[in-house]
Amino acid sequence: MSISTINEHLLRAIGVGVAIVRASDMALIFQNESFTEWFGAAEGGPLNALLEGLEPDAVAGVLASGDRFAGEIRIKPKRRTLVIAVSISLAPAQEDPLLVVECQNITRIRELESMIDSYSTMVERNTRELEREKERVERLLLNVMPRAVYEEFKTFGVVTPQLYPEVSVVMLDFVDFTDFAARTDPTVTLGELNDIFTAFDRIVEQYGCERIKTIGDAYLAVAGMPDATPDHATAVAHCAVRFLRYLNRRNESHQHKWRARIGLGSGAAVGSVVGIQKYVYDVFGPAVNMASRLQIFANPGNIAAPESMKFALIDEFQITDIGTVAIKGLGDMELINVAANLQGSGAARPF
Incomplete structure (x- = not known):
């Protein structure tokens, strides 16, 4: 050859x-x-x-x-x-x-390059979609639990129940909500609650509190957890005053009128994620029970609090005595009424 x-x-x-x-x-x-x-x-x-x-x-x-x-x-x-x-x-x-x-x-080489480019484009698109989904899940979880709790849950997959010895709680409940919901279109009712609770969330965030949950027409927020706050009592009181002020101003320009009772509580509480398949961050303990019980004894448009919070609130709010009241599960308690002090520092805030 x-x-x-x-x-x-x-x-x-x-x-x-x-x-x-x-x-x-x-x-x-x-x-x-x-x-x-x-x-x-x-x-x-x-x-x-x-x-x-x-x-x-x-x-x-x-x-x-x-x-x-x-x-x-x-x-x-x-x-x-x-x-x-x-x-x-x-x-x-x-x-x-x-x-x-x-x-x-080089046909095969160009085909392989085209396949690689298509695969890379698909991977990038899927990565972006996963990132967006991750952000949506994170926003959803941050709506049901504080960020510190979320970080613990993300890192370890579980949340250890924590006892917080000194917190304050604000509990709001609307007057005659059952009758209002019965005679009003459900879409209107939900729209009204969504507007109001969105405003409440802004107020709560402004004063460093954490909205824990809403139960129907009830709204529960807490100060002093998961991060300790020395002025937790005044924080929830400011929120309560601003809640009522917001409702009063809203009622002036809206067809539906909303009135609320608010109870404040102070003391110990336990916070943890409840549930395995459906995660809910919840708070239990004396402070929560107290706020829940006391809102029943508040007149519409008023804020009821235990006398034990009087010393922490008297410099920034108008305090009047309600008297001794027998409260289920708590016995006889001295209650006070909390209102805005128009000459104090609290009057400069919005809402």
């Missing part, structure tokens, strides 16, 4: 088509089998007629500068479109320069 035959077999094995072109008239004077398979037998014919899609100035640039040209063309010898990488270089000869044309089928 001759050297030329061996070289031909090697070129065919690696998928390279080779042609030799006379520079003077662009006529093919040699082409191997791979080249013939792709472009047809055309020895003596012009190069441009075979390599359709080749840049017009490609050959002229090689002849003028001697630099190698590299590009791609697409052909369709049968039913399938092939991508051919074309390289043209100058091989000087004594009488007439020759051009060496090397062609390689």
